Amino acid sequence: MITHKNISLFFIFLLLLLLLLNLYFAINFWWFVVVVSVWFLFNLVGSSLISSNYHVKAFCNNPLETEKKIAITFDDGPSVFTLEVLALLKKYDIKATFFCIGKNVEAHPEIIQQIVDEGHLVGNHSYNHSPFFDFYNAKKISEEIQKTDAVLEKHTSKKINFFRPPYGVTTPSIRRALKITKHKVIGWNIRSLDGGTKNQNLIFNRLIKRVCPGGIVLLHDTASHSVLVLEQFLQFLQQNNYKVISIEELLNLKAYEN
Ligand SMILES: [Zn+2]
Structure with a gap:
């Protein structure tokens, strides 16, 4: 399996081999540069692709699901737009999961309470979502995670089990922090990119092109264009007989521990 540990061992072996060969043959310096550059590239791609499981195991979909069932997740809230998202979810009778930023939870205690009261799940998405x-x-990462857990747990009264790393980027430090906090990492495989563009058609077409059984959709409850796309998308799902189920049900994992 391509993981940070395996790749590191492989490239260290390769570098040692080059050094050894260098004792007998004059190895061109550029071979060392090439090996280190490829190593760096592996790390870059592995860290930025949450589905690669390069640093941590991330649950990004249920590959065994064959029925038209998906889960919807919202990142970066709560915000004032969360209220519009909640109204739509109620209208379509859908339960979603909100990966919340700790400082936003503190800024909007009534909104997080409404999320929980209306039967949606919440997960940890760091305290500051710092770049x-x-x-x-x-x-520092485990402190951020624990601080966010504490503010969320005031509303859930249960221990938070799900964590989604900011930007979906993972690192060796995040892996070590999660060993302490014991959260399950929840990723996605249907990314709307609604944070990068406000073009509703673009976002909507991206979503419907990628939607598939067992998928996890990533949207944001932080902008009006995301709310508009959500309504369009929920209509599409209804018309195409897709059922939206909770992350717990899709992945057979518990969002909270008692
Ligand atoms: Zn985020």
Whole structure:
């Protein structure tokens, strides 16, 4: 399996082999540069693709699901737009999972309470969602995760089990932090990219092109265009006989521990 550990061992072996060969033959310096560059590239791709399981095991879909069942997740809230998302979910009788930023939970306690009261699941998405999160050490990451758990648990009264790393990027420090906090990492395989564009058609077409049995959809409850796409998407799912189920049901994992 291509994991950080295996790749590191392989490339260390390769470098040692080159060094050994260099004792007998004059190995061109550029071979060393090539090996280190490819190693770096593996790390870059592995860290930025949550589905690669390069640093941590991430649940990104249920590959065994053959029926038209999917789960929908929202990141980065709660925000004022969450209320519109909740209204739509109620209209279509759908339960979703919200990966919340700790500081936003503190800013909108009534909205998080409504999310929980209406039967949706919540997960941890760091406290600050800092662009430097991936450069934090394991101690700082575990502190962020625990701080967010604490604010969420005021509303759930149960221990939070799901974590989604900011930007879907994983690192060795995140892996070490998760060994302490014991969260399950939940990824996605149907990314809307609604954070990158406001073009509703583009987002909607992206979603319907990728939708498949067992899939996990990633949307954001932080902008009006995402809400508009959500309504379009829920209509599409209804017309195409897709059933939206909870992450718990899709992955057979528990969102909370008592
Ligand atoms: Zn995020």
